[in-house]
Amino acid sequence: MLLAVPLLGETLDAVTLGFGLAVIATVFLGKKDAGASSEDNDDIERKKPMMNWTLAARAEKMNPSVIREILKVTEKPGIISFAGGLPSPKTFPVEAMLEATQHVLTHDGRASLQYAASEGYGPLREWVAADLAKQGMRVSPDQVLITTGSQQGLDLVAKILIDAGSRILVETPTYLGALQAFTPMEPQVVSVDSDDGGVDAADLQRKAAGARFVYLLPNFQNPTGRTMDEARRTAVAAVAVEAGLPIIEDNPYGDLWFDAAPPASLASRHPDGSVYLGSFSKILAPGLRLGYLVAPKALYPKLLQAKQAADLHTPSFNQRIVAEVLKNGFIDRHVPTIRALYKHQCEAMLAALKREMAGIDFTWNTPSGGMFLWARLPEGVDAVKLLPRAVDKDVAFVPGAAFYATQADTRTLRLSFVTASVDQINHGIAALAQAIREYPVN
């Protein structure tokens, strides 16, 4: 929906603005009341004083998600989309959720609908601590803060660690949603050189001095799908420990490995200097909006205060349902089915790329888990300009430029392999290859 907002002097999109500003816009548009005649309304419109909204500097820094903007062109019926960042809905455990919801309402109905502790629901915090222990992290449930998605964890971290002008370090490229969470706090964002194995330890060392933190995604990274191996983790953690550099480790995809679990977390190597973010979005369902962070005891109270100010607590109803679902090892039975599906889909996309891109200077990586792969177009082909041409052929992707904090590589693109069927993957990759072949390179 497009709303003309003369107050702000431009046309704004209610969806990308978010609900709050959209409501403001609707209010000041004087949305027509069903009872009033249009003449009455015109009269009211004329008499209404012009409002001057002065936006906070931080609101000026907020940008609509570039991806959402780009994806508007992909909202065409029949399009094969490799663009979205959504998990496959086939993996959502509807039956288990139904049973757990009934159980919670029957046995715990009133408590589950009441306000609750900001830290989160005790049994869920205990489950998180026990699950991380299996991965070699020594975490007390007191260090676990349940968040409204791990996206909220990024927002809380930004609020308590970034002042205007603070230097923060990010991978090249990095998760766009993190940049969106950090930017309103007005940091100086510095990109650290990165390769197929993640962030470069030597460049990290050069840039570490005085930085508030480095934001890292070691497992099946969004957008590239790359993973840091053991040696890189050791080197990166050593740099962080030596420089006293805090690490914000974001790990929503770590459980989605295909053949072997990734090496131990960075947080386990730098426990007093890390905030670790986890999520139930990719292993259960994103609509639950359930994530968590694990913080050292020294930092936890500030994150908790920021959480209280943000939303008092994450919905207790959802937390109890998920705690019920997780009982008796459900995840150990459920997650392998997601891994098998995504591995199969990824293999289908890799095979289609090999077949269809023959003879084109198109390169791609081979992820060992997660939802995405990362590709690079031939010299002279710009992914943003290629997108409408691909959409004309009924296939969409996300141009990689959106994920760079500085100096974008305009030849890169992200392909999600999880939501399209194998048949769609085959057709979509063939169409993409055709669009690249027809791209006018001068």
Ligand SMILES: Cc1ncc(COP(=O)(O)O)c(C=O)c1O
């Ligand atoms: C790297 C990364 N971090 C955080 C998030 C936010 O996830 P959620 O808030 O659903 O837990 C996402 C979502 O796609 C992501 O890709």
